Amino acid sequence: DTGVSQDPRHKITKRGQNVTFRCDPISEHNRLYWYRQTLGQGPEFLTYFQNEAQLEKSRLLSDRFSAERPKGSFSTLEIQRTEQGDSAMYLCASSWTRGADTQYFGPGTRLTVL
């Protein structure tokens, strides 16, 4: 399967712990996005990369959140000192900058903070 993959699919952690998620985009895609989705809501944009450059960050992305995309391939999203309010589905998407920005989403990582 050559779609977007995310790891892990589920993560349960205790408040105050750090967690890291990984996203592998579709191989020829140069853009990579992170979104967060809480129950009953649509996904909310967090940040995006074009190649290895992080071009935009939402104000939702507090200083406890950091994302990287070394070498413009896979990306990681780290949350430090997790809080119960961080419990959500974290979605990754990728796209190719050509015309409309059609994004292809991964299955998401479900984070539960106890």
Next chain:
Amino acid sequence: DAKTTQPNSMESNEEEPVHLPCNHSTISGTDYIHWYRQLPSQGPEYVIHGLTSNVNNRMASLAIAEDRKSSTLILHRATLRDAAVYYCILEYGNKLVFGAGTILRVKS
């Protein structure tokens, strides 16, 4: 951010066409209209997109009003597998701004 308005939910019978409406009165001239759908516990799935002209693909058709202030996603023959949340989205500055979407229920 450019906004879209969709009904909260709709219901359809299996094998019948479904028309999912979306209003986007604040659309600008270069905004693409995207439709995605999301099944429970899955990531959103791309359905179709358009700019000015009506579009067809293997999944659906997209009808765009002449003034571009509204659009309609058409599923030609709904199946039980089409039951999902459907999002109408305007592409805004290299990101997709999702609303709450329309929950589509399909009855057998």
